[in-house]
Amino acid sequence: MAGREGSENMDYITTKEAAELQGCTVQYLRKLCKTGAVECKVSKSVKGKDMYLIPVSALSEQAQHKYGKQLRESMQLLPETAESKPPAKRKKQREQKPLEAYSAQERDKIALWCQIIKDWMDTRASYGKRSEADPLFVAKCKLEHPELEISLDILYRKYAAYKQDDYDGILGIRGGWNKGKSRIPPEIWNVYLYYWLDDNQPTASQSYLNTLEWCRDFKPELLDGIPSERAFRYRTRRDVEDYVKCMAREGQKACHDRYAPYIVRWYDDLNANDCWIADNHTIDVQSVDDKDKQHRLYLTGFLDAKSGVLVGYNITDTPSSQSTILALRNGIRKHGIPKVIYVDNGREFLTRDVGGLGHRTRKNSLAEFQPPPIFARLGIEMRNAIVRNARAKPIERTFRTLKEQFSRVFSGFNGGSVAERKESLKTVIKNGLLPRDYVLRESLEAWIDGIFNCEEYGGSESKYKGMSRIEVWNQSIAEVGMRTATDADLNLMLARSTQMQKIKRNGVRIKLHGEDLWYMDPTETFKMIGQSVYVRYDPADLRYVRLYDEQDRCICTWGLADYLYRDYLEENPDAVGDAMRILRSVNGYMRDGAAAHLKKLDPAQRIAALDMTVRRAHRNKLEHYKIVQPSNIIPMRANEEPAELAVGAEDMATVIDIKRMADNAEKERKG
Incomplete structure (x- = not known):
């Protein structure tokens, strides 16, 4: 060369x-x-x-x-031997998966390609030169399977995968030979997860930088082997399960709502009025009251679990136990008395005299007598929802329907969050175009009974398909009957009650809006001071209250003692005079009551207490006062001779006038 x-x-x-x-x-x-x-x-x-x-x-x-x-x-040498051949390049091994690991659609696609490969092999075998059959077979497959991408290279790749039973290769799924492997050192990966799986929800970049900083302090020898941030992001998507991400970064409730199973409620055995679900909803509409004050009203509602009918409701400025009672009264008057009321853990429901304290009941108060709450007097069982479990209350879906179908039609709609608030709301408020409270109240009452309760039943029971909610309620209640009460009985059973209290000089009291109201009877209160009672009252009529003892028996009815309330610097003499006349009458009643007992004795038999005491002393002296001399007498003598009395001493003692001496001393004292 x-x-x-x-x-x-x-x-x-x-x-x-x-x-x-x-x-x-x-x-x-x-x-x-x-x-x-x-x-x-x-x-x-x-x-x-x-x-x-x-x-x-x-x-x-x-x-x-x-x-x-x-x-x-x-150099014209012999060809190289097997030992002199270069080592074969390592082929990437693909992880093989069983056929059942694929979906039905994927298995159909695998079967199609396997049949195409078999047909290709059969076609090539019928030709003397097999390569001549390839372009003809590719053209034929394109006509028969226009939805597939087919070429000679693709056929060879599919055939190679077919021989190895590589279903991923037949489907054209590339990669996977190094699945599960990572260039991130295990110790560094654990550090990254420590920073990234945090409820503060840090970004991947922040967690990566914190991991590098940790490595500089504790494992500097691993710093050069740490791959890029992209490798951490990829492995996070691949190796960290979604439920782990949700639990660590968003919390237990989010993880429970998204991944935990939920109870499927069966409504077939449920009838109308078996269970009412109660809750409060903030109406997503800004409105103004009679004093032009801008605010949002609240809806307290009772929903029938069987039919989805909003049976009772009350619109109020503030959710309270009184709003709960008014909504319940509204529902009972129209739909009867339910068997069970399902409520959350709000104080407007867990009030002592409405539903009882529920789980807030203290152990040390179990032995004390507690006045029966309103639900108990009506024969209603109260059940409490699991804390933070909105799935258990279908009334939440009703409130979403109210928001979408009712609240959005008002110009004062402001949504449940800032993101839902419309841009024109500021202009509406500025121009004074917000709806009045009475308009909102009247419209909502009409929408509930005229639209919502008349809409199609959305439950799962097929026998009610095509019926409205109110028709489902009517049909179900006709099968089981309805418990009702007269207005008089309903007023008594829905009356509020206080805890046990002792009657005082001013009678009994109830606390309403932070003020004490006293009730008494001028002719009876002073006779019952110290007795333990509890009071029932109607907040709509505070003129009278009823007193009950510890056996829940009605004792009496007392009126409001408004005459006991006077300003500290009251200048009206008539007002003070009226109060004093009532107080004097009370004193007269007490005096007459005491005198009535004295009159029962004959005047001839009225003996003074001193005379009776002297008589009892003389009688006891004659009957019981006796001195008995003992048989053992011990004489005592003086150590000197007794002096002789002067002559006439006995006579002198007899002539001394003691009374005269006392009179003279008294005269001298007076001067």
Whole structure:
């Protein structure tokens, strides 16, 4: 070979010869030699230019064997033996999958290609020169299968895959020979996941930079082997399961809502009024009240689980337990009393006198008497939804329907978020075009009964197909009957109640909107002070309340003691006089009650307490006061002789007037 030189048992060839062996351009190889990327030596050509000579050992194995073959041919040597052949290039091994791992559509496609390959082999076998059959068979396949891309190269590739039972190759799925392998060191991959699988949801770029920084501090020897950020992104999509990403980056609730199974509720055994579902909804409409104050109203609704009818509702400024009672009253008057009410854990439902405290009940209060809540008095069982489980409350879908079909038709629609708020809302507010509260109330009441309840039933029961929601309710309730109550009984059962309290001097009290209201009866309250009772009242009529004892028996009815409320600097003498007259009447009732007991005794038998005490003392003295001398008498004597009394001493003692001496002392004291 021209240009070949030998030096120290090493063959050198020119860049042109090396480029032919390597299969690259001369310019590219000269550039590598000039930059030192390829081992070479420099010599001067005849024209004085630099000439690069490359050792054969610097070439690839394939190029070296090719050079040896040319050398043997030039030297007329024997062909190379099997041992002298270059090692075969390692073929990428594809991971084989069983046929059942493919979809039905993919299996049909595999079967089609297998049949085409068999037909091709049969066609070639019928020709003397097989290559003559190939273009004719390709043309025939294009006519029979215009939907397929067919060429001779494609047939050979499919045939190679067919012989190896490589179904991915038959389908034309490329790659996969190195699936599951990664150039990312396992320790570095774990560090990256530590930063990326965080609920702050950092970006892949931030996590990659944090991983590099960690490697500089703890594993600097691995820093050069870390691939690019793109490799981390690809492996994240390939190796990290979706549920893991969701759980770590978005939280347990998001993962539960997206990946966990849910309960499929069976409605066949459910009847109308078996279960009502209650909840509150913020109406997505800005409106103004009578004082031109801009706000949003709320809807408290009860939905029948069987038919989807919105049976009871109340529109209010603020969700509260009172709004719940009004919505329940509205539903009971029209649709009867349900058996079960399904509510969430809001305080407007878990109020002590409405549904009870539910899971908030304290153990130390279980032994105490608690007034029966409204649901219990109506014979309704209350069930609480699992916290943060919106799937269990179909009424949420009703509220979405209300939003889309009702709220959006108003000029004051502002959506449930900033993204839904329309651009023209500012102009509507500025021009005073927001709807009035009474217009919104009237329109919503008409929409609920006239449109929503009359729309087609959307449940899964086929026997109700084509019927409206209210028709489903009517048919179901006719099969089981309806519990009802008169207005008078309903008012009693829906009355609010207080906790147990002791009657005080001013009677009993209820707390309403932060204020204490006292109720009493001037003729009875003072007789019942200290007795334990609870109070039922109607917030719509606060003139009277009913008192109940611990056995839930009605004791009496008392009126509002509004006369006890007077300003501290009350100047109206009539107002103060009215209150004082009532207080004096109470004192009169108490005095008359005490005197009534005294009048029961005959005046002749009324003996003073002092006289009765002296009489009892004389009687006891005569009957019980006796001194008994003991048999053992011990005399005591003085150590000196007794003095003789002066003559006439006994007579002197008898003439002293003690009373006169006391009178004289009293006169001297008074001066």
